[in-house]
Amino acid sequence: MSSSEIDRQWTTRLRRRVEGKLPPEKLLPDTQPNYxxxxxxxxxxxxxxxxxxxxxxxxxxxxxxxxxxxxxxxxxxxxxxxxxxxxxxxxxxxxxxxxxxxxAAWRGGRTLTWMTGVITFLASVATAFTGYVSQSNFDSQWISTQAKDGINATGAGAYFNVLNLGQMLMWHIVLLPLAAVVLTALHIVLVRIKGVVPPFEENPVVENAEVTQ
Amino acid sequence: MAFILSFAALIPLDSLGHYIHWGWVEISVANFIIIVLMIATFIAAITAPFPGRRRRKENR
Missing domain, CATH: 1.10.287 (Helix Hairpins)
Structure with a gap:
């Protein structure tokens, strides 16, 4: 196999991309900034x-x-x-x-780091709620009968039935934890790629600022 | 086991929950305590000195 053929392989291209974005010393650094x-x-x-x-x-x-x-x-x-x-x-x-x-941790091109954190939080809340209705006790019965009115009011009740223990348990133990774990891993990788957000400057230089008197 | 039971007896779990009513706001005492603790922890987290930070600054 020629070197140009090797260069075109998706495994070669993906490895080079990962090595460029996240070299080992960035993934597991020895030191971090003081802040x-x-x-x-x-x-x-x-x-x-x-x-x-x-x-x-x-x-x-x-x-x-x-x-x-x-x-x-x-x-x-x-x-x-x-x-x-x-x-x-x-x-x-x-x-x-x-x-x-x-x-303001989304500064400096860290929007995706911030958003993965936000979506992880929302996925975790949904995981907790489906956990409440999966306990299989009187508490879960009470919570699910209360929650169904709210869910039905949104129109989602036909697809997301909180009274369906099997469906809620599957959401709680498969789909939502999978989302939470994958998003957490992505969040950490993004923190490693972009680095931790530096503090605000004490005297920031504002470009093109108009002087008012 | 006796210790655990005596500790658990401090919090009556068999009785109805206590709620705070303030205008249209209604919150259980347990949730209110958790929120107050979270705010207190947050203030401590941003104000308490981090161990070893001063030493690292001096070494730089």
Whole structure:
């Protein structure tokens, strides 16, 4: 195979593109700028860590099923871990979100980084809501009968039936977590490609500014 | 187990939830506490010094 043929292969082109955009030293850097030393990023990492625990405990719940998580001490424990890791996930995510909003973290071509964060948040809210109606207890029955009126009022009830436990469980354990995990991974890759947003300049130079007296 | 039960007894989970009514605003006490904690944590996150930051600045 000639070198020009190798150059035309999609694997070669994709590898070169990835190497150019995200070289290994950028993906796993040794150092970060001084302004990254902020608690706001600790809450970003806490969100990711909580997501890991949510997924891990969710996998255990999926293995054993509702009778186990409602009817045994170990099941209650894993069920509670799943709930409280979600609480920590949202708590940390909101603090991180507020901090990044205050920093206007979409500056410098970071729109996609910001938007992946926003959509991850929305996907996570939907995951939590479908989790409420998938508990298979009186609480989930009550929430789903209340939610159906709201969903039906939007016209989406024919496609997204909150009283359909099977459908809600599939959204909760397959589609929405998949979206949340893929978006989180994309968010982190974008942070690595674009870097963390620098602080506002103390005395920004405003080009073409009109002098008023 | 006894410790866990005594700790759980501090929060009566069998009773009705408590709600705050303020005009048209209605929020459960639990949710209100969480929001206050989030705001307090956010303020702490942007004001509290980050460990080692001063040392790194001096080394530069």
């Amino acid at each position: 990254v030393s902020s608690w706001i990023y600790v809450f970003g990492v806490a969100t990711m860590s909580a997501l890991f625990v949510v997924i891990a405990t969710g996998c255990i719940l999926a293995l054993r099923g509702p009778q186990w998580w409602h009817g045994s001490a170990y099941g209650h424990f894993i069920n509670s871990l799943h709930l409280w890791s979600v609480e920590i996930f949202f708590f940390s995510m909101v603090v991180h979100l507020w901090g990044k909003f205050a920093m």
